[in-house]
Amino acid sequence: MIDRIDCSILKLLARNARLSLKELAAGISLSAPSTTERLRRLEERGTIRAYTIDVEPKQLGYAIQALVRVRPLPGRVQIVQKLIESTPEIVECDKVTGDDCFVARLFVRSMEHLDEVLESLAAEAATSSSIVKRQVIARRQPPMAPI
Amino acid sequence: MIDRIDCSILKLLARNARLSLKELAAGISLSAPSTTERLRRLEERGTIRAYTIDVEPKQLGYAIQALVRVRPLPGRVQIVQKLIESTPEIVECDKVTGDDCFVARLFVRSMEHLDEVLESLAAEAATSSSIVKRQVIARRQPPMAPI
DNA sequence: GCGTTTGGCCTAAGATAATTAGGTTTCTTG
DNA sequence: CAAGAAACCTAATTATCTTAGGCCAAACGC
Incomplete structure (x- = not known):
């Protein structure tokens, strides 16, 4: 499905998505139209x-990043999901197996701001929060190989 | 630090980072050189x-996405961090407050593959895994406003 | 086994976009 | 209030992208 050349394209763009077509073409040794x-x-x-x-x-004013595990009260899964979706501070959320139904990542300006966001969930779900102390691995691509 | 125009630039590029300079300039009503x-x-x-x-x-062959909480055995934090960094299936990892020292996101091809990766950590840390059933919110930007 | 089709690549020319140079306006500051 | 700086503009040059048309090799049908 994905050959060696596609793979190179993905790697190059993952590193710099604004690469010009010309640069990209040079990187994979193809002509511009083929690229x-x-x-x-x-x-x-x-x-x-x-x-x-x-x-x-931080440049947007978000000093704190937190990971929150969310366990909706019985029968409140749908409501909680809607609530999560409409919370703009939550930048990513996965529905997972296990007791913690949802795992969310959120950006907040301060501890007070974190509390505010968690309070808005408190009526419908139990939450466990972990503050991010350091990003050990910033979002990266998994190994890419031709398939 | 960030004005209204910068904000618009960020929003436009978040939606499509390959926007041409001309399109971007049109989007913020400035000339190309200013942009x-x-x-x-x-x-x-x-x-x-x-x-x-x-x-x-999935198109790269990664059928399963999991979130793993990692609690290094006493004195093994550094070793575990190194191990995590050198595990290519781990695409993101945060060091957080609380008992779960690290929270990692990983992409694997199969359950066997997941087991393989977790086994490589088993000697140095206790792990709790959650399989992602559904992405409720795919990575998005937090609210952007001029600061 | 051979002609045909398809997919993927190429070059070259015409169309489009980016950069550079130089000038104008507006805000800041001594 | 004048000088300087910051941010913007237009226009010309330079570079890039797209389109058109053709080539070649592998897959396919007869």
Whole structure:
């Protein structure tokens, strides 16, 4: 499904998604039109879901990052999910196996702000929060190999 | 530190980091050269940490995504951190407050593969794994407002 | 086994976009 | 209030991207 060349494209774009077509083409030793066509197919097949940026949260005023495990009260799963979705401070949330139904990552300006967000969930769910002390591994790509 | 225009730039690029300079300039109603200069400063100040892509893990052969809480055995924190860093299946890891010293996200091809990765940690740490059943919120940006 | 089709690549030209240079306006500051 | 700096602009040059058309090799049908 994904050959060696597609793999190189993904690696190059993961490192810098704003690479010009020319640079990208040079990186994979193909012509510009062929590279365009490869890119188009990667997008079409959904391999590349999005081109995006990684923003420094502190520069946006978010001093604190936390991981929160959320256990909805019986019968409140749907409500809690809606609540989570509509909480803009939550930047990522997974529904997982186990007692902790949801695991969310959130960005807040202060401890007070964290408390505020958690309070908004308190009526519908039990939460356990962990403050991020350090990012040991910033979001990276898993090993990419031709399939 | 970040004005209304920078904010718009960040929002536009978060949605599509490959927007051409011309499109970006049109989006914020500035000329192309001014837009270039704004971008340059956002990069220089570290507000934009990286331009990257969001890849569909399934298309790379990763059928399963898991969140793992890792509690190193006494005195083994450093060793475990090294181990985590050198595990390519781990795509993200945070050092957090609380008993669970690390929280990692990993991509694996199968349950056997998951077991394999966890086994490699077993000698140095206790782990609790949760399989991701559904991404309720895919990585998004927190609210952006001028600061 | 051979002609045909398809997929993927190429080059080259025309169209589009990015950069550079130089000037204008506006805000800040001595 | 004048000087300087910061941020913007336009226009011309330079570079890049897209389009069109053709080549080649592997897969396919007869």
